[in-house]
Amino acid sequence: MRAIAVVLAVATGLLVLIGYFIPTLAPIQSMILNWAIILSGAAALVGVFNLIWVHWGKISRREKGSLYSAILLICLIATLIFGMLLGPDDSNMRLLVNSIIVPVEATLMALLAVTLVYASIRLLRRRANLMSVVFLATALLLLIASATLPFGEIGPLNNFVRPWFQHAWALGGARGILIGVALGTLMTGLRVLFGADRPYGGK
Amino acid sequence: MNLIGLGLVGFSALLLLLFSIAKRKSPVKLRAIPALTRLYRAFGLSVEDGTRLFIALGRESLITPNAGAPLSGLGMLRHLTERTSLSDRPPIAAAGEASLALLAQDTLEAGYQAAGAGEYYQPTTGRLTGMTPFSFAAGAMPILRDESVSASVLIGHFGVEAALLADAAERENAFLVGASDDLSSQAALYASAPEALIGEELFATSAYLGATQSHTASLTVQDILRWLIILALLAGAALKLLGMI
Structure with missing residues (x-):
């Protein structure tokens, strides 16, 4: 049974990969990707049940933080019922999203800004080396160059130093990292295609 | 252009096959990555003192071009599960995408079976914590706080929200290694995580943990x-x- 799963996975992966390069195979590739999208949709339902199961377990065992689990489950069920009754395009449903989910995510984003500033301050204590100094100095320099200062912008910083850092150093470094990531992605994909890595279970 | 791409993939596949055969006879030699050496020690300690290992796999679907990072994360999850499945507190994996969460559960189960401890596997150790970047982070942070986590790994596709998880781990004195294929996340993790893997180091983790x-x-x-x-x-x-x- 496991061998069949491996053969199916490898064959499907190969078909999708070759579909990118040989146009005659593109319709088959498109069909397989559509199946994958449908499966992902079904997986979302399973994932929601997993979420309910995990938090219901926490509530029933009266674990630490079970109150938050109860709030989560009540909100989840209420949103599901309202969503099914009213539909996702209803103005009340949109109000629910815009007045709860969007502000909560924006709050987390604001919290993130504080977290990053605090982490940057502590960076030199955690990892006192040349790269940390370069990292912090670059971040500070670019912030000062981009910020609107009370006495106006600092000409050479904004007109010369910032573009030079952004377009020469940062862009070059980013491309180097992305090439490394692309090569890593390619090799990981090939290992999965050869069946050496099996993220779909099996010993 | 298509032929160049096909040629590159074919050439890489050929090299991979040739070196896989050649490497059977030669001993493995890898340069030291301090973050992974410390991680290896941290998860050994977590088994000894009965605390938990937490692995966050990010929020990327496997049908996108960024699927390499979560696949690499699943490979690492498999190695870590095999080594820590007999711990008093089994490892927990969290994902921000439903199909990735299912694969995490499958990988955890396979790891337990490979370690001969299939009966100890609990499906709730593979979790979907949220389906947007911040809901994923918000759902994963209580795991670090409430479930006796002493070592954690962020490996996959994250955005800057990874810094919130790194901060949550630091508050609980949990060791953390962060690895993402996203540039902004790498910068955030460099500033906020005790150990961060940069660039292609993310894809080398499986080789270092179970070559x-x-x-x-x-x-x-x-x-x-x-x-x-x-x-x-x-x-x-x-x-x-x-x-x-």
């Missing part, structure tokens, strides 16, 4: 391809300088 021939061969092929790209870039720059292109 098989194919893993070490893939690192060799990556090095060869990187040198070829460097040579091509230098040649292109020289030709441009000479006005030939």
Whole structure:
């Protein structure tokens, strides 16, 4: 049974990969990707049940933080019922999203800004080396160059130093990292295609 | 253009096969990555003192071009599960995408079975914590706080929200290694995580934690391809300088 799963996975992966390069195979590739999208949709339902199961377990065992689990489950069920009754395009449903989910995510984003500033301050204590100094100095320099200062912008910083850092150093470094990531992605994909890595279970 | 792409994939596949066969006879030699050495020690300690290991796999679907990072994360999850499945507190994996969460559960189960402890597997150890970047982070942070986590790994596709998880781990004095294929996340993790993997180091984790021939061969092929790209870039720059292109 496991061998069949491996053969199916490898064959499907190969078909999708070759579909990118040989146009005659593109319709088959498109069909397989559509199946994958449908499966992902079904997986979302399973994932929601997993979420309910995990938090219901926490509530029933009266674990630490079970109150938050109860709030989560009540909100989840209420949103599901309202969503099914009213539909996702209803103005009340949109109000629910815009007045709860969007502000909560924006709050987390604001919290993130504080977290990053605090982490940057502590960076030199955690990892006192040349790269940390370069990292912090670059971040500070670019912030000062981009910020609107009370006495106006600092000409050479904004007109010369910032573009030079952004377009020469940062862009070059980013491309180097992305090439490394692309090569890593390619090799990981090939290992999965050869069946050496099996993220779909099996010993 | 399509033929160049196909040629590159074919050439890489051929090199991977050749080196996988050749590496069977030669001993594995890898340069030291301090973050992974410390992680290895941290998860050994977590088994000894009965605390938990937490692995966050990010929020990327496997049907996108960024699927390499979560696949690498699943590989690491498999190695770590095999080694820590007999701990008093089993490892927990969290994902921000439903199909990735299912695969995490499957990988955890396979890890338990490979360690001969299939009966100890609990499906709730593979979790979907949220389906947007911040809901994923908000759902994963209580795991670090409430479930006796002493070592954690963020490996996959994250955004800057990874810094919130790093901060939550630090508050609980949990060791953390962060690895993402996203540039902004790498910068955030460099500033906020005790250990951060940069660039392609993310894809080397499986080779370091449980090196098989194919893993070490893939690192060799990556090095060869990187040198070829460097040579091509230098040649292109020289030709441009000479006005030939």
